[in-house]
Amino acid sequence: xxxxxxxxxxRRPAVMPxxxxxxxxxxxxxxxxxxxxxxxxxxxxxxxxxxxGECGGFLSCASCHVFVADEWIDHVGRAEDVExxxxxxxxxxxxxxxxxxxxxxxxxxxxxxLNGLVVHVAPEQS
Amino acid sequence: xSNDVLVVGASQAGVQLAASLxxxxxxxxxxxxxxxxxxxxxxxxxSKAYLAGAATAESLxxxxxxxxxxxxxxxxxGDRVADVDLDSGKATTETGRTLSFDxxxxxxxxxxxxxPIPGADLPGVLYLRDLxxxxxxxxxxxxxxxxxxxxxxxxGLEAAAxxxxxxxxxxxxxxxxxxAARAVAPVVSDFYRQAHERRGTAIRLGRTVTELLGxxxxxxxxxxxxxxxxxxxLVLVGVGVAxxxxxxxxxxxxxxxxxxxxxxxAQTSDPRVVAAGDCTLxxxxxxxxxxxxxxxxxxxxxxxxxxxxxxxxxKKPYSTVPWFWSDxxxxxxxxxxxxxxxxxxxxxxxxxxxxxxxxxxxxxKLLALDSINxxxxxxxxxxxxxxxxxxxxxxxxxVDIPLKSLAVTNAG
Numbered sequence: 041x042x043x044x045x046x047x048x049x050x051r052r053p054a055v056m057p058x059x060x061x062x063x064x065x066x067x068x069x070x071x072x073x074x075x076x077x078x079x080x081x082x083x084x085x086x087x088x089x090x091x092x093g094e095c096g097g098f099l100s101c102a103s104c105h106v107f108v109a110d111e112w113i114d115h116v117g118r119a120e121d122v123e124x125x126x127x128x129x130x131x132x133x134x135x136x137x138x139x140x141x142x143x144x145x146x147x148x149x150x151x152x153x154l155n156g157l158v159v160h161v162a163p164e165q166s
Numbered sequence: 167x168s169n170d171v172l173v174v175g176a177s178q179a180g181v182q183l184a185a186s187l188x189x190x191x192x193x194x195x196x197x198x199x200x201x202x203x204x205x206x207x208x209x210x211x212x213s214k215a216y217l218a219g220a221a222t223a224e225s226l227x228x229x230x231x232x233x234x235x236x237x238x239x240x241x242x243x244g245d246r247v248a249d250v251d252l253d254s255g256k257a258t259t260e261t262g263r264t265l266s267f268d269x270x271x272x273x274x275x276x277x278x279x280x281x282p283i284p285g286a287d288l289p290g291v292l293y294l295r296d297l298x299x300x301x302x303x304x305x306x307x308x309x310x311x312x313x314x315x316x317x318x319x320x321x322g323l324e325a326a327a328x329x330x331x332x333x334x335x336x337x338x339x340x341x342x343x344x345x346a347a348r349a350v351a352p353v354v355s356d357f358y359r360q361a362h363e364r365r366g367t368a369i370r371l372g373r374t375v376t377e378l379l380g381x382x383x384x385x386x387x388x389x390x391x392x393x394x395x396x397x398x399x400l401v402l403v404g405v406g407v408a409x410x411x412x413x414x415x416x417x418x419x420x421x422x423x424x425x426x427x428x429x430x431x432a433q434t435s436d437p438r439v440v441a442a443g444d445c446t447l448x449x450x451x452x453x454x455x456x457x458x459x460x461x462x463x464x465x466x467x468x469x470x471x472x473x474x475x476x477x478x479x480x481k482k483p484y485s486t487v488p489w490f491w492s493d494x495x496x497x498x499x500x501x502x503x504x505x506x507x508x509x510x511x512x513x514x515x516x517x518x519x520x521x522x523x524x525x526x527x528x529x530x531k532l533l534a535l536d537s538i539n540x541x542x543x544x545x546x547x548x549x550x551x552x553x554x555x556x557x558x559x560x561x562x563x564x565v566d567i568p569l570k571s572l573a574v575t576n577a578g
Contacts, residue, residue: 074225076222076225084229085227086232086233087233094467095463095464096208096211101489126541129541130545133542133545166549
């Protein structure tokens, strides 16, 4: 699969939105997500390695750091645009260096709009 | 040699322990037994988002149903291990199941302490520990008018904040001279009292509830030790928890302060048994001779990982900087480190703004930090403590200098 295809937002109808997690070793995990769960919860409940979600999604740690591809970041939204600046502050301090598509996946809710989303799991979590 | 593991207790620690065993390559059987009928779930949101209606029971699940099958974890729900024989490697449950194992993990958690007073069993008197408790509370809260919260610790204060936000008359009755005294310094306790009072919650310190009064089979009021009577059609009790140690006692494990004694490797006094989470008394993770109990998600998770490694013969000492959090309305408390034994505190910022941090020191060495709506300070200090660093006490109050610039790493 080429990079181009990998990050093209798909719009195919699905019973449940499909989220793909790419772990730091390149392994891909395609998960049918429950709408309303966060991208972090989806990963943890399905045992995707590398996303810890230690605080349970209460913006108390940076253990669910993911990199959202450029093609997706406008759909997902950028951390610096979130009104509550906590996520922004946490990401500045995350163990893996922040990138333009960095998000705490606990703050990204699964919607039909995100069907086909691909996120890369940050290599270090804190 | 077979190495089948029986994990007793299917909450945060037990689920983590089972998951970590598989992650570390364990190929023996894993049986995970939980007393509750629900898919194992997260407890912290019960007194926060779940109670406020911002989370569903489904979203609280720690793992999907399919996770247990795909990781070959035999999850038994709604049953309780009643009897364990280590020598034969057999356990029996209340419903009569016999379970075989080579190694045992106790993640039995803690139960709420019940009020030993007249009227405590009246309908309308609720506790906050389990999903069922939270569901019951969610059911009765809408029709309640006056809520008395017994216990001014974090659980009580979190619940009080939710009730107050739901428009109820709320009174918190705390036996101690200040709020959350076991966890935070007086300056933070005072801050909480003022912040909750600003939000319209009444706080009664140094008072105990001596009796709950009822009418037509439901609670109507709480009588305090000074004779005053508070109207209450809902009483929420959050006066602490006690470790579940019955099995550990039956096996003959070392018990101290009513908790299961473990070492830095989550090993109990019997080499065949590990324990993790709320049920344990463990060496202070940052060294020294102190033994501590840590009632937190962080400890449940990190200690369970250590316990799983120990079961597989990989000994990794537990050294994580403890951390905690508590959300009360807009007040986001985050604690890094353990302040036990502090001899000095420095307040950074003005508590009146509901945005400040408190640094705890012993002999000039930084032990811990509480931050209210100051996540950057919390993150910095959590990492700093992990690296053995400090912030000089004499400069820590200066808010004109970012805490980051004041940090000194690798200080003694």
